[in-house]
Amino acid sequence: MESDSVIYGLLGRIHLLLRRVTNRITDVEYMRVNKDYAREVLQLALATGHPELAELCARLRTAMELDEAPPELEVAGPGLLDRLRAARPKATHPTERYVGSLR
Structure with missing residues (x-):
């Protein structure tokens, strides 16, 4: 490095x-x-x-x-932007909808 x-x-x-x-x-x-x-x-x-x-x-x-990449990152799933853009359909309360996702 x-x-x-x-x-x-x-x-x-x-x-x-x-x-x-x-x-x-x-x-x-x-x-x-x-x-x-x-x-x-x-x-x-x-x-x-x-x-x-x-x-x-x-x-x-x-x-x-x-x-x-460390081994645990290879199987982690979608990238950071994909996770942030993903909708959270199970969240119904307004404050829960925006936690962990883009507005």
């Missing part, structure tokens, strides 16, 4: 380019500590087709060792 300064540099550049290209804001600090979130942000960045973003994503995957 690379040093924190290298990783934060890559995360900052990805954050800036995503903001410019797609007008999406990411949380750099949360990306640094949560590899699932970092993987989802990299998927969004790669979906843009921007060549510099693709290069930065490849470098970040290597720097943070994102391709080497």
Whole structure:
């Protein structure tokens, strides 16, 4: 794993380019500590087709060792964004409907 300064540099550049290209804001600090979130942000960045973003994503995957998923994550099911977008039909109370899902 690379040093924190290298990783934060890559995360900052990805954050800036995503903001410019797609007008999406990411949380750099949360990306640094949560590899699932970092993987989802990299998927969004790669979906843009921007060549510099693709290069930065490849470098970040290597720097943070994102391709080497622990065994428990491989069978965990849907990704973070899929889980957040999923409806919760059994929740009827308004406060229960929005816990753990996007509004």
